[in-house]
Amino acid sequence: MAIKTDKAIKISQKHLLGIQDLSINDVNLILDEALEFIKINQSKK
Amino acid sequence: MSMNISNSAIKKGETLIDTAMTLNAMHPDIIVIRHQDSGACNLLSQKVNCAVLNAGDGRREHPTQALLDALTIINRKKKIEGLKIAICGDILHSRVARSNIYLLNMLGAEVNIVAPTNLMPKEIEKIWCKRIY
Numbered sequence: 001m002a003i004k005t006d007k008a009i010k011i012s013q014k015h016l017l018g019i020q021d022l023s024i025n026d027v028n029l030i031l032d033e034a035l036e037f038i039k040i041n042q043s044k045k
Numbered sequence: 046m047s048m049n050i051s052n053s054a055i056k057k058g059e060t061l062i063d064t065a066m067t068l069n070a071m072h073p074d075i076i077v078i079r080h081q082d083s084g085a086c087n088l089l090s091q092k093v094n095c096a097v098l099n100a101g102d103g104r105r106e107h108p109t110q111a112l113l114d115a116l117t118i119i120n121r122k123k124k125i126e127g128l129k130i131a132i133c134g135d136i137l138h139s140r141v142a143r144s145n146i147y148l149l150n151m152l153g154a155e156v157n158i159v160a161p162t163n164l165m166p167k168e169i170e171k172i173w174c175k176r177i178y
Binding site: 014015016017018019020022024027030031034035 | 086087090096097098099105106108109111112115116119144147148151152
């Protein structure tokens with residue numbers, strides 16, 4: 001079985017349990033990555 | 046794998062920790078949990094090895110929805126910093142409102158809460174936002 005080690009994005013927390021646990025850098029990273037995924041998704045239409 | 050509580054062993058008396066241990070034995074990469082009890086996600090995260098994503102727990106938080114709401118605002122308004130945003134309705138029972146208040150404040154918006162007195166959390170002024178009755 002293949003062992004996956006890459007993560008889509010790396011934030012400071014292992015879990016996403018609440019917004020208060022996230023740093024502003026984590027939030028910006030998640031939102032920027034989400035915008036990239038939207039572009040990729042729309043380019044395939 | 047999607048697991049509905051009505052089809053799970055929780056109906057037969059299994060505890061959340063039992064369920065967590067069973068799921069953990071399957072070595073998942075991520076568990077996404079939506080639960081009626083506040084703190085259920087925190088409890089689960091302490092019992093499993095994988096990452097846990099909170100998709101809504103009780104009245105506490107709904108961070109994934111708040112992130113989606115922020116993304117929608119960015120798509121429409123191009124930014125969040127400096128926006129004046131009003132959240133209206135039943136704030137007391139809304140985990141989404143609570144997460145939105147935290148996130149939008151963090152991103153530099155001015156958050157205004159509009160609710161009747163009986164639907165306004167007492168601690169609302171501790172998290173930075175203006176209240177309007």
